Amino acid sequence: MNLPGTGILKGLGVTLKHFIVTYTEDFKYIGKKAGVEPRPLRRSNPSNHGIVTVQYPDEHLPVPENFRYIPFLVRDSATGEDRCTSCGICAKVCPPQCIWIVRTEDPVTHRPVPAPKEFYIDTTVCMNCGFCAEFCPFDAIKMDHKYEITSEHNRSQELLFDKDRLTMPDTYHASIHPLDWARELQEKAAEEAKKKAAAEAKAAADARKAAASAASKPASATAGGAKPAPPAAGGAKSPAGQQSAPNVPSKPPAQPPPAAKPPAQQAPPPATSPQDPPKPSAGS
Numbered sequence: 001m002n003l004p005g006t007g008i009l010k011g012l013g014v015t016l017k018h019f020i021v022t023y024t025e026d027f028k029y030i031g032k033k034a035g036v037e038p039r040p041l042r043r044s045n046p047s048n049h050g051i052v053t054v055q056y057p058d059e060h061l062p063v064p065e066n067f068r069y070i071p072f073l074v075r076d077s078a079t080g081e082d083r084c085t086s087c088g089i090c091a092k093v094c095p096p097q098c099i100w101i102v103r104t105e106d107p108v109t110h111r112p113v114p115a116p117k118e119f120y121i122d123t124t125v126c127m128n129c130g131f132c133a134e135f136c137p138f139d140a141i142k143m144d145h146k147y148e149i150t151s152e153h154n155r156s157q158e159l160l161f162d163k164d165r166l167t168m169p170d171t172y173h174a175s176i177h178p179l180d181w182a183r184e185l186q187e188k189a190a191e192e193a194k195k196k197a198a199a200e201a202k203a204a205a206d207a208r209k210a211a212a213s214a215a216s217k218p219a220s221a222t223a224g225g226a227k228p229a230p231p232a233a234g235g236a237k238s239p240a241g242q243q244s245a246p247n248v249p250s251k252p253p254a255q256p257p258p259a260a261k262p263p264a265q266q267a268p269p270p271a272t273s274p275q276d277p278p279k280p281s282a283g284s
Contacts, residue, residue, distance in 0.1 A: 022050030057148075065177055068130045068143030070123050070161065073116075077169045083140035085114035090132035090141055098125035099132060119163040123149060139184060144168075145176050
């Protein structure tokens, strides 16, 4: 039979043990390579002992690369221009419809310009699905890692993100998404190499076509433009001294048409003399 209060003392002993082991684990990593790791990351190791609770908000656990929260717009740091063209695909595929865009217009022609004038995301409605980043054809919108967006002052304004607050340079995107950034650079390099190969192939085909047309011009000029010299009178003589016929195609001599035959004349009947007696017929 346990004495009253022994369970409380046992529980306090477990707490004291974890408290002491926590400092033992910290001293174990002093001077070692593992000591440079963030303490929250080391504390979250399942093989670690002692107190494993992260002291938030003083300590933060690192989030994985594919962690997604509020989207942000990417700006090209080399040109200083936004990647967004205000096409509106992100607003169309957004399930809770928390994105709306105002397109820029030319002040003279009033025609649309491929750049957003205003861009808003209502973070109170955003479900952090990442559809906007997946369907963007220009890689102009990515998912951020910042999940501490609340504020005690002007909360209604802080949770409605505008274009200025959403825009981040591409270097920030490379820092939080290194693998995604490397994939984009690889795809861009492959596309540039493909365009270069197509341009070189087109230039080679044009060069071959020009060479073929230049080679066919002298042959066509000799065949159709130049006329052969007329043959000399009496025919040209061969080196052997024999006279050859002129270079004129021989034709068979013309034959006269056949003469028409005169009509056949009938022989006149023999004349009979009155002195001759008539000849008796066969029946007399």
